[in-house]
Amino acid sequence: MSGIFASMIDGLLIGSVYGLAAMGLSLIWGVMDVINLTHGAMIALGMFGMYLLFNATAINAYLLLAPMIAGGLILGVIIYWLAVNWVVDRPILMSLLSTFAVNMMVIGIGTAIWSTSPYNVDFSVPGITVGEYTFTGNHMFAALSAVLIALLLEMFLRRTRTGKAIRAVADNRDAAELMGISSTRVLMVAFAIGIALAVASGALVSTLFPFTILSGAGYQLKSFVVTVLAGLGKPFGALVAGVLLGLLEGAVSPFIAISWIPLIEFGLFVLVLIVFPRGIFSRATA
């Protein structure tokens, strides 16, 4: 019985990283109605970015999150101007295609550089042993970092002038313009933050598991599940839903083969879409 307990704690810790990734997807959708299909590629870039940075500096990998996030913001601004600004107000298929194109380019270049063989970040923090189970330090640090970043984002959105402008644009873009808010600049900032969150979550995952340039795809799919669980455009709900998804994975993984997990997750996805079409955290308001 304590086996499933340990597995669930593991799931909970990993789930917070899923949640962080999904926050990025959710923020971009909520603010500009763009489904960002570069998400998985950005997660993969986060993994390889962490790999390169760690090998170059050999300092504590979790301290490297700060430069990783800064890099993610810059990358986000570049992608926004290259591929997103032109399609924001166009039919949704346009932004799907343009972000998918960026995704394919990043994956293509990444495959050329690193092939599709696995890499790993050779860094570990000592764990804690309780009875016969050891909780790895990396899992705990990754979860802690994810929650910390999520809280910082929430505070940024609630307290700062720019954060409030992002919420105003998400709520009513035309009205925000009338207030003197340059909505284009706000969209750029929101997109950059969304990309930075994807990069940060990829960086965290790279300290937990081996990865390839294609690994982002699986996390992108999990992000979709989490985002739908939480209700589109609710970043903090996405963190909670991510933790729930992780818990679910932890609870079932001792009993079934790993390859069945996506089936369960997407079964849940369909079920939620049918039963709670607006997400489990949405109240039934108009």
Next chain:
Amino acid sequence: MSDVALELQNIESGYGEVQVLWGITLKVRGGQLTTIIGANGAGKTTALRTTMGSVRPWSGRVLLNGEDVTKLPPHAKAGRGLVLVPEGRQLFPDMTVAENLEMGAYSHRARPRQKQNLERVYQAFPRLQERSRQKSSTLSGGEQQMVALGRGLMQEPAVLMIDELSLGLAPVLAQQLFLTLKTLKEQGITIVLVEQNVHLALAVSDYTYVLAEGRVPIEGESQKVAGMDEVRRAYLGL
């Protein structure tokens, strides 16, 4: 005569292929309350939205205190003090009343006077202070209109344009908002009012433009316009 605060010169505009405004020219004098009346579909809202830049003018010029601002996007015009309280209020539904008002003070122009302006808004609408922590979507229609107007005042307007102040409000509340408008005018704020209640609009305003099919066939001091036979027949039902 006081200076012209806002001027539209020969503005034409519309949506897609459909032309709505066919060359309208109007002058709003500083410190006055100017009203635009007209039937539904005459182009009143389009005139305000074109002035603001939410709808692009096809030709003509918009001057704010003598400066040509025709090509500026709405946020840049707002930053210069051209303020629109839009039709249907257009609040930020997921933000609280206080946050909605705070967004009014976003621009560099309005930020230094945020505190004084907030006091002024709460003084004019004590109800908003009581509800300051409530989400704006939970307010009644009248209260939402107060937030919209208050948010406009927070913007430190050089010219305050209001689209349909009384639409959908109970008569008592509409009266109360018109009184507030009068007070604001006495405080020296330049106001442009688009209003479907022609009686009230003519009564509170200094100058009136009548808009019909995208043109301005009649203009004049409100008292005179109110006395014109064609206006009385077409818009006042007399």
